[in-house]
Amino acid sequence: MKKKNVDKYWYTDIREITTLKDMLAGSVGLYGKNPAFWIKQKKGAPYEPVDYELLQHDINALGTALVKMGMSGKKIAVMGQGCYEWIVTYLAVVNGTGIIVPVDKELSGPEIRNLLLAADCDTIFCTAKECAKLQGIAEIRNLIVMEFYGDRTSPDTPPVTGIRDAAEYRALVPDAAVYTWRDLVAGGEELLNNGDIGFLEKEVDPDALAVILFTSGTTGNPKGVMLCHRNITANIMDVCRIAQIPETDKTLSILPIHHTYECTLGMLLVLYRGASTAFCEGFKYITKNMKEAQNTVIIVVPRVLEMIYGRIEKAVRDGGREKAFRSLMKVNRGLRSVGINVSRRIFRQVIDQMGGKLRLVITGAAALSPNIYRAFEDFGITVLQGYGMTECTPLVSGTPMSAPAERYRKAGSVGVTVSRGETRVINQDEDGIGEILFRGPNVMMGYYNMPEETAESIDADGWLHTGDLGFIDGDGWIYLTGRSKNIIVTKTGENVYPEEIEEYINKSPYIADSMVFPYQNEGEESVGVQILPEMDAVTEALGHEPDRKELQTFMKKQIRELNQGLAVYKRIRDVFVREEDFVRTTTQKIRRQDNQLKEE
Structure with missing residues (x-):
């Protein structure tokens, strides 16, 4: 059934948290002057740091402004490119305002409207580039326009007011009140200076609804996954038992920020550990931004690794060095097998093409080829695979970083069940393959306004039926073979x-x-x-x-x-x-x- 003899893998330096408000306060106390995020003042500019103290200040200012607008307890959507203003909005809403509804920026206008209606949501934060998709959505009552570039990096600098005039967006949603994000922060800052501490004193219930996340299917009646603070914080701590992320680490945010994989693991977990995140300017800028940010960690889907590895192979092929490259790989694997690891020295040029400091890759959301897994490990870069789903906030299992590297940490497996979770396999065939079930504190509260669908997914004993097929080996490692419906x-x-x-x-x-x-x-x-x-x-x-x-x-x-x-x-x-x-x-x-x- 579940885990077998895997406690030996867990890291134990875990700070207990039950809400994201607790998490942020603790991180500010421990890492206040450390960079929390790296932003650009304009396209092509260098990355500049925003520290933890300024992050909390901006969250408090925005939250105070929202409460003053009468948004307490309301559902508030956020949509757009991953940026500092997006994550500040997320935390300002869940840490004392209301319920956040992240929306996929790639959806069409009718799909966005469908989600807003399903979530009973009439207020949306949106990055300027995506605002055109909101045209004609009459149900929007408040639009707050965000920007990717130009954030302040010092608390001594007054918040930059709207780069664009909010008036130009009123034609898109003529019945809505339109604001810029920076104007709201400036207004909230003024309220704080005048003694308004209503947002600061808000108590956060760890078991109350905090997030509604929609799964990929958005046609018809979309499923909104309901998450509370305890779901998220339990998963953050469990992932930190699997992967060691020190405060010196820096990630590059590549994946869509509305997705729970990027938001929980790529944003919130990093803040919990006192590390920092730089924002990628777009998919085509990944390699360029890696060199600029010199990040030590990336959280990606397999397709990104395949793209990076494809470029490495092409460079080797174009340089006529295929034979030498294969020989180096063979020699390096021989050395690793006897405990000698000089991979990063041997493949220094390869690592330099990825910024020079990359040490850890976390990958999930789809299967990673074992060949690509082994190749990155051979370069001296640790690769951890994860398995999860939105309904689990998201992680169900992951490759423990402390597992023996010389055996490639069982390449092909998605790791072991998270510390406080349980897995089992039901309806097994003659090969031991069946449906994987999961139970743990990170399992969703249910689907929003869908009691029947919730009951179909979570049984009376709390087991989530994942719909994924696989088996668990004698050591407790999970292997996926497919989706039952496929x-x-x-x-x-x-x-x-x-x-x-x-x-x-x-x-x-x-x-x-x-x-x-x-x-x-x-x-x-x-x-x-x-x-x-x-x-x-x-x-x-x-x-x-x-x-x-x-x-x-x-x-x-x-x-x-x-x-x-x-x-x-x-x-x-x-x-x-x-x-x-x-x-x-x-x-x-x-x-x-x-x-x-x-x-x-």
Whole structure:
């Protein structure tokens, strides 16, 4: 059942917290003058620090302004690019104002409206770049415009008032009151100076609703995951038992900030430990920002690591150093196997391409190829994999940093169950694969206004039915094999797990990504695949850029060869080559329901 002999892995320097207000006060007391965030005054400028004391000051000022506006107990949405103003808003709302509703900035206007209605929310904070999506949403009563650049870095400097005039946004939501974030902070600061301490004295109930987070599905009736402070703080402490993050660490925030993975692990946990976060300017600036920020930690999805590793491989290939690179990898693995670790010295040039100080990668939200996992470990960079879901705030399990590195910390596993959680597997098949259930203090309160859906997900004993399939080995390590709803059942009754096949075929240098799915072939359900080709590699192999017909022939040939490594019932019978990328979630997972083949 759950964990077996894994207590030996846990770090014990844990500061007990029950609310995010406690967490912030404790961190300010311990690390007040340390940088909490790194921001840019303008595009292309260097990163400058915002310390913990200024962070708390701005949270208090914004919270005071919101309470004065009558927002106590209200649901308040926040949407946009990850930035200092976003996280200050989040903490100002949950630490004494009301309930925060993070919204995905990639959604369309109708989808955003759908979520606001579902959450009973009429106030939204939004970064300027995304405000156009709010046009025509008549239900919005208050719009607060945020900025990515230009935050102050000293408490002696008056808060910068709105860079843009709020009036230009009134045409988007004509029935709403429109403010700039900085004007609200300035107003709150004035109230504090005049003795208004109502927000400061607010008591926070650790078990009351604090956050409504919507899962990826936003059509129809969206599911709003309800979280309280205790859910979040329990998970923060449990993750810190798995991964050692000292106050000297610096992260680069890359992933969408509305997602619980980035918000809990990439923001709140970092603040709990007294470390700091720099904000990435956008996906295409990742490598540039890593060099500027010189971050020691990144929290990413596998696709980001695949992109970085792809660039490393290309540089090696273009330099004609493939043979030497493979030899170095082999020598280094031999040294590591006998306890000699000089990886960072051997691969100094590789690490320099990632800023020069990267020591730890935390990855989750999708499966990471064991080959890429081992490669980063060979470079001297620790890789920890996690498994979780929004309903668990998010972490269910993770690779303990203290596990033996010379064995690659069981590459392919998503680690062991968090300290205060339990996992078990039900309805196991002959291979021990079944549905994973989880129980712990980080499990959600339920779905907002959806008692029936809540009861379907959480049973009477508190076990969350994850819908994920996998098994747990004798040491308590979890291995995932797929989603129960994605299983393909062949005519002979065999179960085919699409994720297993995707991981296998994605190792091909000619395949950038793939989606395996059930395909009706002559009245029978067979295994089909959509392929996104790695065009540079295909062009290099053929000696020219292929037309559509030649590309289709080439990819079918690759699949025929790869099929030889699969059991007969798992072999792919139908191949479809994509010209455009898959529709993805903001954490870069393929949205299977939105990538179905259209009938011609």
